[in-house]
Amino acid sequence: MKSPAIRFLAMSLLILSGITLSSHAALPFFGEDEKQVPSLAPMLEEITPAVVSISVKGTQVSRQQIPEMFKFFFGPNMPDEQRQERPFRGLGSGVIIDAEKGYVVTNNHVVDNADEIVVKLTDGRELEAKKIGSDERSDIALLQVDADNLTAVTVADSDKLRVGDFVVAIGNPFGLNQTVTSGIVSALGRTNLNIVGNGSYEDFIQTDAAINRGNSGGALVNLNGELIGINTAIYGPNGGNVGIGFAIPSTMMKNLVDQIVQYGEVRRGLLGIIGGNLDSDLAQAMNIGINQGAFVREVSPDSAAEKGGIQAGDIITSVDGKDIRSFTELRAKIGTLGAGTEVELTLLREGETRKVKVVLDEFAAQDVAARQLHPLLEGATFADGETEQGLAGVEVSELAPRSPAAQLGLKEGDVIVGLNRQRVESVAALRNYLKDHEGVVALNVKRGRKSLYLVIR
Template identity: 40%
Template sequence: MSQSPQTNESTKTRTPGKMIKGFLGTTAIAGVAAAMLATGLPAPVTGAFADAVRVEAPQAPSFADVVQAVSPAVVSVRVQAEVKPVSNDGPFNFNFNGRSFDDLPDDHPMKRFFDEFSRGFGGESDRDDRRAERDRRGPDGKRRPGRVRPVSQGSGFFISEDGMLVTNNHVVENGSAFTVIMDDGTELDAKLVGRDSRTDLAVLKVEEAREFTYVDFADDSKVRVGDWVVAVGNPFGLGGSVTAGIVSARGRDIGAGPYDDFIQVDAAVNRGNSGGPTFNLNGEVIGINTAIFSPSGGNVGIAFAIPASTARAVIRDLIDDGTVERGWLGVQIQPVTADIAESLGLAEAQGALVTEPQSDAPAAKAGIEAGDVVTAVDGEAVEGPRELAKKIAGIEPGKTTEITVWRNGESQTIEVELGTLPTETAALTTDDQDEPSAPQAEATLDDFGLTVVPAENGRGLLITSVAADSAAEERGLRAGDVIVAVNNQDVSDASDVVGIIDSAASDGRKAALFQVENENRSRFVALPIDQG
């Protein structure tokens, strides 16, 4: 079924010089004369046609075989939702002896008066809305149930013979009714099996009992940048459309969520392609189209697909019980920059820096602390926060996992029994407290361009000003931030900071790690020591 572009060794070409020589040769006179008699064209023109370039290829490059095989498995997904009845509350919420404006009979004098009066505050459109609202009431005056109307349309594809199909979560998340439109135009009702907002995947099941053409997932670990791909879907509601391109990049993080690992392709993907498959030339799904980058909203050749390996695991869980269970460590993390690595004595800028373990979460219970750098999970290296999130999510909740951390200049392993990732993880909070007010005595940390005072609650130093163009300003420190620790040591006075910095400098460190809190969030910032 697969076919790739080919190069034909027997391709023949002619240069302009050869074409002219062939036309002027005496041996061609009889052929030219015959052509003139047959066509009525001047001999020079007829001779040029006869000597035109011809390409002899056994078969031109084509994706037709792939498209013909997979198209029956690709569908359009139309989503409908119930429209909530319009509220009576508005700019004129009149009440007449317990009866609202819309409850009055149409021939009521006050009804006619306010209907005319309201034209100056919205014109005919407001009146039409009220009429539509009255039409939604039954003969008894009670409101009918909300109407069902289309809210979105996307793409999808069958993954089983009995009608299981995959699409995007953002296509179906607001829906109450789902219709699957086959490539031959047949419309079938479907029900929602399950969806996962974190990976933007959803599974539908066609309710009619019949056998469907379906496709399988590829081993996306073998997908290479530069491989040909074919995207099939429903752009702009036009129905089955096919585009082709190549894999542009792998491992893209576009800020969509904690598990970003997208395949980037340059095949044309537009609105309505969401949830549709991207195939390799073997007709296997390498990814599910989920997002595009576009200043205009249309295709500019940058599209992102969820890798098959991610989709396969999530879809299996959704089919089993409609939900996805993920392992949960319970920490806030940030990347390890070169400056942070230097301040901690790490040889390389890799791993995930723990800014705060969540209260009562598995990490805190096991002894993981703020300032630890997670460098490995069960012996597998962690490159950064994204890799840590993916590794932990892929482990079964309740399993005891070995977390390797870098702490106080050395590596150690901590065993953590993972929990189950909550459906909605609450934002990390600290003890309730008012914004600390600054005491009178201020101190300066000239090496970093900071002016600080002890925090009102006695925990850390409140930054009152940051010098322009200083190292602190360049790294995002602002007045109102609270320095709670330096190099993982608590500070409550400027002299504490000076002592820690002197010690780090004597150890040959070129940067110090400041733990900073603001608005109940914690982060780490590395400030260079040698700029003082």
């Protein structure tokens, strides 16, 4: 048994070095020699084989619209666009979450457009991986390898994290295999960063554990060696570590992976409300005793929310007993749960706390080439989508550079919510309006928190 003085000194060393333990872990003295310093090495030796290096090869395809003047000179047989292919290579990290089935989780941006994916294990084995599925809007991808004697990490409940908990990041920055850094949870529920892109589902863990290029897809673990996040991005002016890194919470990742395993894709849940963040000004105006939550401005007819009894003016404060701080956080949690999932929402209505159960609808989105809708929208691909405030509309899911749609001013992630002051909630509604309309069309576009108009003549 260590003396209190020795235990106090050991804990001080851990804190000064940026490392401490969860309340459930014992102080890490290892071996019989009391002169040994505290170390996380035994824990890391158990879990680092579950963190892999990922290398990819592929071809980046870009399309450039050919100006009409060239078509005039070279004749009608000239194609509408020029297609260019450029080979690329990339490096990243991944985490084995199921040793028996060979499932490896990583970021979508690590393996996007890859023709060849190779996973390298800590024992030197290199395995060809196949992509089971991915979700671009939450930046998660699931791979599978065929091998024996794999090591998987235990997935923890990231909803139990607190700011100040100590964490360890494991990955392959700059291609340097098995690099370990430590830090703390700096913040929770980081949203509206547009790291993944406009219209994405963000609910990041922020950490000061050093994360650099190549760490993407790697593991963020607690001091029990359990996975609590997938390292995804850094916030820095020059692309280097400045002590602000972001990870996708493990609970969010697991919800998405379960859908990919079951369906081969993410079947996103839909609540059917329009709203915004509850802040102190709104709380004061409505004489509400709380300052955080999701304020419901409108409930869509026949939606899951209406069937569950949610009303305009309600303030949603938790999902399945777990507090939420904003509408954006609610949107991310609902959007990463599968369609058909039953959730219990806690809400505040006229000063009273209520609980309602809601079965989520499916968020259906089908990509449509814009050339089918209007010549000046050519180069864009549209899909049913929603704004950050939950307003249904038509999202620009893809956009060709220098295309007519790009020249009009559209950008990827834009959501068209109106035409000539008429609400548009779906691709079908956009198509029906443009089919019967002639003349000038003013598109009401939501870009993040901004609202703007683009005019088609």
